[in-house]
Amino acid sequence: MVRFxxxxxxxxxxxxxxxxxxxxxxxxxxxxxxxVTGAAAADVPVVYLHGAGPAFCAGADLDVVASLAEPEAFARHGQRVADTIETADPVVVAGVDGAARGGGVELALACDLRIATPEATFAEPGVRFGLFGAWGGTVRLPRVMREGDALDFALSGRAIDAEEALRTGLVSRIEEDPMAVAERLAANEPDALEVVKARMRDQRKKEEQETAEADAFGELVRAHAVDIAVDRG
Incomplete structure (x- = not known):
């Protein structure tokens, strides 16, 4: 069940x-x-994703996985949702408190910021029983962590704590109250948040990215000229 x-x-x-x-x-x-898509349609600039109870997310329900007639379709389903999170206009913040496992790690990887509590732990345990993260994890993990750390994390199946996740780049920071980070982000200008995310997520060639960056900057300056003149801090 998912609610918002x-x-x-x-x-x-x-x-x-x-x-x-x-x-x-x-x-x-x-x-x-x-x-997530509904937040974009409602012009909500920030989405905070978290889990109820003592865990963030255990990933795919293994009872479902074991009964799949077309596991490739389930993998593509999860990939599509992760791509939606990554490319959505709102900034998406994962607040990880407790265990993130398998697909739960992959959903967090798709988010723009991963804020862990000191109690957060992360693992890709599927290798222990013949699986691996197939919701985009093999693509995003080495982009977020150093390749050597990503391989160690994914191949070993071992759990790492919040401090190691921070050291390896898996999480953005450690906070007692991750939602407070999302609330502070939401206080910023929505159009600037959207543009910064779009530019950071742009996978085109460098020259195309820089042209798009300059165009977006010009649009924001024209939209906020009065505010910029008043507030130079």
Whole structure:
């Protein structure tokens, strides 16, 4: 189950199956995708994603995985949702408190910021029983962590704590209250947040990215000329 509530300039999305450590079924993936795309449609600039109970997300529901007739389709389903998170207009912040495992790590990787509490732990345990993260994890993990750390993390299946996740770049920072980070982000200008995310996420050639960056900067200056003149701090 996935639910969400809207606050001023902030959508709080909750993975809400605490009895299953928020493991995700196909319907949950659809609901998560709808919550993120719905935030964009509602002009909400920041989405905060977290889990109910003592875990962030255990990843795919393994009872579902074991019964799949077309596992490739399930992998593509998760990839699509992760891509939606990564490319959505709102800034998406993952607040990781407790365990993030498998697909839970992959969803966090798709988010723009990963804020861990001191109690957060991360692992890709699928290698222990013949699986691996197939919701874009093999693509994003070496982009976020150094390649050597990414390989160690993915091949070993071992759990790492918040401090090691911070050292290797898997998380952006460690905070007692990750939602407060999302709330502070939401206080910034929405159009600037959207442009910065789009430019940072741009995968085109350097020259094309720089042209788009200059164009976006010009648009923001023209839109906020009065505010810029008043507030130079």
């Amino acid at each position: 509530t809207d606050r001023e300039r902030l959508r709080v999305v909750t993975l809400d199956r605490p009895d299953r450590r928020n493991a995700l079924r196909p319907a949950d993936l659809d609901a998560l995708e709808a919550a």
